Amino acid sequence: MASVDQEEGDAGREAGTDSQDRYDGAGSSSSSGSAKTAADGNRAGVGGMINPGRYGIERVAYWLMRLSGLGLLAYFIGHIYETSSILQGKMGWDEFLAITQTTEGHILLAIVIGMCVFHTVNGIRVMLGHGGVGVGRAARPDYPYIPASQNYRHKLGIYTAIVLAAIAMMYGLAVMFGV
Amino acid sequence: MALQAAAGQASAQQTGTQRTITLRIARSNPAHDSSTTGFDDFDVPYEKWTTVLDAILEVKKSLDHSVAVRYSCRQATCGSCGMMINGRPRLACFTKIDELNSSVITVEPLQNFPVIRDLAVGFDSLFENHREVRPYLDRENTELEGVPDGELKEYPQSPEELEQYIQFANCIKCGLCNAACPTMATDSSFLGPQALAQAYRYVGDSRDKGKDSRLKVIDDSHGIWRCHFAGSCSQVCPKGVDPAMGIQLLRGYMLGFGGGSGNNNQK
């Protein structure tokens, strides 16, 4: 039994009907579907999902992965549209190429290169993690409970992805601006 | 709501031999009036060993008895007093004021759970998701045929087999992992790290034979595949369960990597 309010000293806490009835009074419902809907009231939302300050580099990698994925999809769609201009012959191709061969175009492409490299390297890290690779072995935990899955291998993977993305961007800029 | 102490006052000051802290408590009562939410500030004395829960109970005892908080064991065993403490999910009974290194401590209800009142949240969805992954040993009734009435049947297990899941059996269902999870921040249908780690706890148990039915439950559009290995759940777990590890090992098993599960008991 849960002591929801000012009561002290209730022994233990179970997920029984007793506690469920109490929650009903707070606008929640005993049925699972509506309980999930009621939970939306206090959801952290997109801001909480991003939260770069409290959960370390792993959380940063999480939203960088999403952002780069969305950015790359947008670029991919644009690239398919851009290359279709070849069907309009040399003039059409050259016109479209002129739009992209500007300083802004080069900077945009450099960002795409960075996103691509980060998404690839971090994606391989995440995929390995999803396969259970490099997440440690299950074992009886000892205080102070340092989680084995949050190990240096994965942190190193994230930093490597960021550094490689930065290097690739610089190389891309050097190539595009002919340095 | 009346303030019990001057807001914004620099605290953690020496008052005789005792120091004080400003405790900011989130106040709301959605069932009564969903429009009124805010914080009440209280100056609370504390010692080196004072926990956040002690401070909240001091407020209830001496300053404002109407503050709603759920707690029970005061020793990180029951999982009742989870809340956002300075923006991070923690157990109030397991967090000393001294270790926060802050003159103002803000306590809010756990994120991603519906607020009942003030710091108390509803755990319906947590328990429901927990039930969905069948958190018990699944065996055939026929195995008990031939066992005389009154006698017990043992399912032996080696220490090595125990190591495969014992870490995940430490879960106290405090909900901190679900509050920290970035997927849970927006996905109300996601099973959540607590339930998924418990799914691995039973899949990894050599005595269990319910792997197939359990995997069917989690192989859903809001199941295990919505975990993106951000690891926030493991960072906040007060019992060393490491849900992120359990989820990845389980997913590894589903992907055919073996995933560290020593349980091949479907034979």
Add this chain to the structure above:
Amino acid sequence: MATAILRESTIMKIHYGTALAAVALVAVHVLMRLTSGGFAASLEYETVLANYRFLPYALMLEIILVLLSIHGFNGLRVILLELRQGPRYEKAVSYGCLAAMFALIAYGSRTIIMTNMGMV
């Protein structure tokens, strides 16, 4: 991609598989830009046209198009499913992403096929 047709584990296996395959092929595609007489020269009309008309390269472009479309729109589906929930919304997202994927593949294939077959 539609959850009614495939199990989520199958969808995600496809997601991982398309990612790995695309990494290898996109690397070849990018290297072609850098090795065809420099980046600017590789984008000249004649060079690009020659690339498209070289059948193995055109096939590779087609495979990249399919792989990235599947991977990209499934990724979008995952993000959208996590943002909001509800049976109608989720169905709309799943089938919407599937339709967008087919549309993009069709549009990109048109460019590749027509250019390869000398219809430009």
